Amino acid sequence: MIPYPIFMFKIIWPDDTLDVRALEPVNKGFSFRVAESRRQDLKRLAKYVVSFLNVKTKEYTEYETSGYIEEREEDYIFVPEDERFINDFQNITKDYMKIIYTKLENDDIEAMEIMSGLKLSDEFYSDVYEWKNSLCKPKCNVSGDLCQPIDKNCVELCKLNEFEIAICLDNDNLYNEYLNMRKEEFIEFYWKENCLEKFEISKCKITHIYIGNQFCPYLFPDNDKLVKIINKSILDGLKPVIALGPQNESLMNGLHNILVTLAKLDIKERIELVINDIGVAVLVKDLQNKGILNKDQFILTAGILLNKRKKDSRISFLANARDITNSNLDNCWNDKNYTDYMIKNLGISAVSYEACGDDLHLGDLSSILHLPRYQTNSSDCVMYNLWEYGDRGTRGDLSKCPHLCNNNYILYPKNTGLMGIGNSIFALSQKEINDLDYLSKLKDKGLKRLVIRL
Amino acid sequence: MKIVAGLGTIEDYEAYVEAGADELFIGYVPYNWQKNYELAMPLNRREVSFVNVNVGSQSEMEILAKKVDKYKIPVTIAINALNYNPKLYPEIINIVEECKGYGFERFIVADIGLLLALQSYFEADSKIKNSRIKIHASGEIGEMNSYLISMLRELGVNRIIYHRGARLKDIKSMIEKNPDMEHEVFYMNENCHFTGGYCNSIHCDELIPMCKMPYCTDLNSKNEYGLHNSDDYCFYKENSIIRHVSNLSQIGVTHIKIVGRGASDDRMIECIKSARKEIEGC
Numbered sequence: 001m002i003p004y005p006i007f008m009f010k011i012i013w014p015d016d017t018l019d020v021r022a023l024e025p026v027n028k029g030f031s032f033r034v035a036e037s038r039r040q041d042l043k044r045l046a047k048y049v050v051s052f053l054n055v056k057t058k059e060y061t062e063y064e065t066s067g068y069i070e071e072r073e074e075d076y077i078f079v080p081e082d083e084r085f086i087n088d089f090q091n092i093t094k095d096y097m098k099i100i101y102t103k104l105e106n107d108d109i110e111a112m113e114i115m116s117g118l119k120l121s122d123e124f125y126s127d128v129y130e131w132k133n134s135l136c137k138p139k140c141n142v143s144g145d146l147c148q149p150i151d152k153n154c155v156e157l158c159k160l161n162e163f164e165i166a167i168c169l170d171n172d173n174l175y176n177e178y179l180n181m182r183k184e185e186f187i188e189f190y191w192k193e194n195c196l197e198k199f200e201i202s203k204c205k206i207t208h209i210y211i212g213n214q215f216c217p218y219l220f221p222d223n224d225k226l227v228k229i230i231n232k233s234i235l236d237g238l239k240p241v242i243a244l245g246p247q248n249e250s251l252m253n254g255l256h257n258i259l260v261t262l263a264k265l266d267i268k269e270r271i272e273l274v275i276n277d278i279g280v281a282v283l284v285k286d287l288q289n290k291g292i293l294n295k296d297q298f299i300l301t302a303g304i305l306l307n308k309r310k311k312d313s314r315i316s317f318l319a320n321a322r323d324i325t326n327s328n329l330d331n332c333w334n335d336k337n338y339t340d341y342m343i344k345n346l347g348i349s350a351v352s353y354e355a356c357g358d359d360l361h362l363g364d365l366s367s368i369l370h371l372p373r374y375q376t377n378s379s380d381c382v383m384y385n386l387w388e389y390g391d392r393g394t395r396g397d398l399s400k401c402p403h404l405c406n407n408n409y410i411l412y413p414k415n416t417g418l419m420g421i422g423n424s425i426f427a428l429s430q431k432e433i434n435d436l437d438y439l440s441k442l443k444d445k446g447l448k449r450l451v452i453r454l
Numbered sequence: 455m456k457i458v459a460g461l462g463t464i465e466d467y468e469a470y471v472e473a474g475a476d477e478l479f480i481g482y483v484p485y486n487w488q489k490n491y492e493l494a495m496p497l498n499r500r501e502v503s504f505v506n507v508n509v510g511s512q513s514e515m516e517i518l519a520k521k522v523d524k525y526k527i528p529v530t531i532a533i534n535a536l537n538y539n540p541k542l543y544p545e546i547i548n549i550v551e552e553c554k555g556y557g558f559e560r561f562i563v564a565d566i567g568l569l570l571a572l573q574s575y576f577e578a579d580s581k582i583k584n585s586r587i588k589i590h591a592s593g594e595i596g597e598m599n600s601y602l603i604s605m606l607r608e609l610g611v612n613r614i615i616y617h618r619g620a621r622l623k624d625i626k627s628m629i630e631k632n633p634d635m636e637h638e639v640f641y642m643n644e645n646c647h648f649t650g651g652y653c654n655s656i657h658c659d660e661l662i663p664m665c666k667m668p669y670c671t672d673l674n675s676k677n678e679y680g681l682h683n684s685d686d687y688c689f690y691k692e693n694s695i696i697r698h699v700s701n702l703s704q705i706g707v708t709h710i711k712i713v714g715r716g717a718s719d720d721r722m723i724e725c726i727k728s729a730r731k732e733i734e735g736c
Binding site: 001003004005006008010017018019020021032033034035036037038051053055058060062096099100108109111112115116118120124215246247248249250251252276277278279280282283286305306308309310311312314315317318320323324326327328329330331332334335337338341345375376377378379380382383385386387392393395404408409410411412413416418420424425 | 463483484485488489491492493494495503504505506508509510511512513514516517519520536537538539540541543565566567568570571574596597598599600601602603604605618619620621623624625627628645646647648649651652653654655656658659660661662664665666667668669670671673
């Protein structure tokens with residue numbers, strides 16, 4: 001059977017249209033079927049419009065064609081009288097069969113190479129630092145020093161300092177390092193750990209510190225550590241931002257306690273919560289309505305996992321990559337109906353975006369940009385499952401997870417730009433971290449903060 | 455408990471019904487959407503073009519509607535992409551209206567923005583209100599908890615589909631707090647390692663899914679491992695939810711979902727029959 005997307009056929013009458021699906025090639029045409037109620041319609045005079053998919057360019061060509069319909073016992077045949085159609089139909093069936101044979105005769109990876117041109121490297125990243133260092137850096141000399149030292153007073157840096165700049169504590173190692181180091185010492189350590197010490201962004205003034213992991217709720221610090229980190233961040237002159245991963249049902253009671261703990265802290269300003277499931281916003285609202293939390297105690301920001309769009313480092317290998325990218329620039333956060341609902345009903349006032357090399361169509365809410373890495377997939381949790389069961393797909397009890405991801409990673413072929421960190425896969429965006437002019441212009445579009453994490 | 459099975463082509467309708475399916479679901483991608491948007495912005499989560507995974511013509515929908523009339527096994531339409539460009543919400547609403555015209559009134563939705571658009575549209579006209587559509591909240595929405603479910607219920611959702619990673623005890627708790635809704639779980643006949651609701655990577659004919667990308671790891675683990683070619687895409691795992699069908703019934707699960715649009719019909723029929731046998735054994 002010919003897949004509908006590669007060949008489409010439309011019958012047009014003066015007062016109606018009907019698109020039908022080609023079942024099989026028959027002579028130079030094809031067979032098709034219709035519901036009983038349409039049998040009389042097929043005897044009426046009609047125009048025929050066809051649409052062929054160019055499997056290489058992923059574009060459709062549509063045109064009117066000529067022919068007639070013959071009735072068979074169980075179905076109908078379209079008999080073409082147009083040479084162009086006859087050629088195009090033969091070609092599409094040949095193209096389709098080529099694809100079938102490609103997939104049957106090759107394994108998935110070989111078929112991918114043939115169809116997209118993406119040949120996976122035999123070399124995998126040796127460790128996460130090799131991946132981080134694959135980010136295009138400012139030019140350095142043989143000794144590894146910058147050819148041109150960063151001018152802290154340069155125009156671009158000054159513009160960047162108009163943004164809020166945040167760093168992230170999202171695993172046990174970083175929580176402990178932060179608590180054990182002075183602020184300046186930790187910031188220097190943070191840039192080196194993220195292999196960003198040679199980038200201009202490392203000279204910016206840090207204003208905010210994210211505490212918690214947006215992808216994994218099990219990496220959230222315990223209450224005691226959380227309070228210590230928050231208190232230290234305030235003493236360090238940094239605004240704490242609490243980052244929550246998606247919360248399953250079992251975690252909601254614990255989250256209730258965390259929120260009450262946060263509410264009792266002696267912090268004059270409202271605490272920002274970055275949430276990655278809508279249920280948390282509903283919980284906060286519920287606790288506020290019950291008087292357990294004060295109405296203005298928290299600011300809610302939608303996290304990365306609530307801002308969904310196609311993001312994939314392999315996209316450039318697709319013929320219609322530009323179409324895919326352009327189609328995914330807008331999502332629900334660009335919809336007034338949606339953002340009004342989020343503001344009025346759930347109190348969400350800002351949205352997190354990720355830099356992935358595409359243009360940013362920021363919505364009406366305040367925007368926060370995470371760079372230079374972006375998430376493509378998340379799980380619960382492939383690393384734990386692999387460790388516990390030797391199989392990524394067998395799901396275990398994550399409350400027992402020993403936080404392997406503090407020191408272990410899932411490594412992908414070098415030319416994919418992918419790295420498995422914790423329960424997620426990330427890719428790198430080379431563009432934004434190196435284009436300060438581009439970043440500074442986003443301020444006028446509503447971007448208020450840059451969150452730097454590799 | 456009822457069995458809900460995915461239908462890639464309408465030819466399989468009767469066979470799946472005879473095997474024991476109580477409901478079926480399809481993807482419908484009409485001509486204009488296919489031509490103008492589908493390759494860049496798929497309408498549902500079956501995003502390939504060279505496999506028969508979606509129903510794509512009016513004539514097929516008309517024929518399917520006749521089958522539903524005859525066999526009384528309803529069909530739900532999946533409009534469950536994680537996100538759409540909101541400028542296309544009106545076009546999607548037109549597709550929903552078209553499906554209603556054929557007699558299909560159940561839809562699976564994952565984009566909450568679309569859900570809100572549907573709610574606004576159907577609330578706005580009281581004539582339409584009386585033939586309210588039924589919305590199933592897709593497992594692709596993201597993490598489920600009872601707070602999200604309470605919001606979805608207010609938005610008119612009738613059924614919750616739990617994602618594959620949802621644990622039994624969590625599902626039980628959510629059902630207890632929402633007993634008047636329908637609750638659907640995956641049968642786990644196919645098992646993506648990653649959470650569907652957070653899968654932003656591309657699914658297409660040319661590229662292998664991200665879950666099949668080869669990887670290695672420096673993890674020192676309980677088990678031997680090495681370079682994987684990602685052939686651990688698992689079926690019928692020992693500790694999968696399939697082994698807990700009797701527990702599902704006890705906790706109030708109303709539907710079991712067997713995915714496989716585009717899969718071999720023999721395998722689907724085998725899965726449906728197995729599920730039917732397990733349910734009848736409870």
